[in-house]
Amino acid sequence: MINLILVSHSEKLATGLKELLAEMVPSIEILVAAGLEDGKIGTEVSRIEQAFSRISDDALILTDIGSATMNAEMALELYTGKHTIRFVDVPLVEGSFLAAVLSGQGQQIDQIVTALEQEYLSKEKTN
Amino acid sequence: MKLTVEALRRALLATADAIEQQKDELTDLDREIGDGDHGINMSRGFQGVKKELEAQNSLTDLGELSKLVGMTLIKTVGGASGPLYGTAFVKFATKWKDKQSAEGEDLFAGFKEATEGIKSRGKSQVGQKTMVDIWEPFTAALQTDTSLEKVIDQALADTKAMVATKGRASYFGEETKAVQDPGALSSSILLKNIAEVLLHD
Numbered sequence: 001m002i003n004l005i006l007v008s009h010s011e012k013l014a015t016g017l018k019e020l021l022a023e024m025v026p027s028i029e030i031l032v033a034a035g036l037e038d039g040k041i042g043t044e045v046s047r048i049e050q051a052f053s054r055i056s057d058d059a060l061i062l063t064d065i066g067s068a069t070m071n072a073e074m075a076l077e078l079y080t081g082k083h084t085i086r087f088v089d090v091p092l093v094e095g096s097f098l099a100a101v102l103s104g105q106g107q108q109i110d111q112i113v114t115a116l117e118q119e120y121l122s123k124e125k126t127n
Numbered sequence: 128m129k130l131t132v133e134a135l136r137r138a139l140l141a142t143a144d145a146i147e148q149q150k151d152e153l154t155d156l157d158r159e160i161g162d163g164d165h166g167i168n169m170s171r172g173f174q175g176v177k178k179e180l181e182a183q184n185s186l187t188d189l190g191e192l193s194k195l196v197g198m199t200l201i202k203t204v205g206g207a208s209g210p211l212y213g214t215a216f217v218k219f220a221t222k223w224k225d226k227q228s229a230e231g232e233d234l235f236a237g238f239k240e241a242t243e244g245i246k247s248r249g250k251s252q253v254g255q256k257t258m259v260d261i262w263e264p265f266t267a268a269l270q271t272d273t274s275l276e277k278v279i280d281q282a283l284a285d286t287k288a289m290v291a292t293k294g295r296a297s298y299f300g301e302e303t304k305a306v307q308d309p310g311a312l313s314s315s316i317l318l319k320n321i322a323e324v325l326l327h328d
Contacts, residue, residue: 036205042164044205066294067207070248074201074210 002103002112003029003059004096005051005085007068009043011035021096025104029056043068048075052085058109061087062096086113090120128269129230132192134324136180139196141320143173149316156309160296164206165309172204172212189237190224193217207294208310211245211258212317218244234325238266255293256303258310260286265318275322279315286311 008014014034033051036042154166197216222237242262268278291303
């Protein structure tokens with residue numbers, strides 16, 4: 001089952017989201033790469049790399065803002081492991097909800113990425 | 128103008144000291160229009176670089192040196208600056224691989240690649256009040272006879288007058304006008320130290 005990696009500035013935000021997703025799809029494997037030491041706010045490459053080392057299948061990364069995205073892309077470029085990891089730049093909460101459900105239905109990484117892109121990136125911005 | 132391994136090493140050590148001196152200024156600016164950690168993050172990163180450089184005396188090519196610095200910054204700076212500065216140095220390494228020094232077109236190619244790397248990593252362009260607004264004019268000036276230090280000072284003044292449209296500062300909109308961008312200031316510190324070794328060696 002496709003794993004989800006949640007990259008956020010806030011560990012509380014990411015673990016809260018993980019709880020929310022586990023309620024929808026109890027079997028989903030979610031890794032949190034969020035915050036800094038001592039509960040500080042921020043993102044860093046090493047936490048994302050640690051999450052990469054713990055995935056059990058192909059995985060999808062979702063991020064909150066700015067540096068979370070840059071650090072995720074950086075970590076992805078440095079990744080040399082055996083799984084396919086994809087990053088898709090969609091809203092964290094909504095995107096991970098859809099991804100969790102699709103993963104629970106047994107969809108593969110490419111299908112999930114395509115679905116997320118269609119849902120969140122192909123529409124015109126309304127704001 | 129020629130950049131040797133020894134000169135780049137010296138410029139980086141001088142940058143580490145200068146960042147240390149301006150650490151509070153960088154953090155205060157970031158507190159105004161960002162998340163208030165730029166000085167702390169850059170200090171941690173460049174102290175990390177200093178430690179690596181002092182531990183390794185055997186680096187003989189610019190590619191190796193740039194890669195070491197890039198990876199150290201990626202691992203130690205964190206936030207947005209880690210991947211941005213890290214990418215710049217990793218990009219230097221791709222253009223200066225196996226070179227003991229770079230001048231003329233080689234020198235320009237390294238900075239061009241680094242600037243493009245920063246833009247691509249940050250999905251940013253000129254005029255958004257970011258570090259790109261220092262790197263881009265500096266790189267362009269390498270192909271002209273203009274004084275690099277003057278170019279950096281002018282770029283800093285121009286950047287200060289801009290309204291931020293990228294990154295955390297963009298949420299502050301018009302309030303960012305007349306406040307210096309902390310990433311632009313830290314970039315000016317690094318590039319001035321590089322200009323110094325380019326011009327006076």
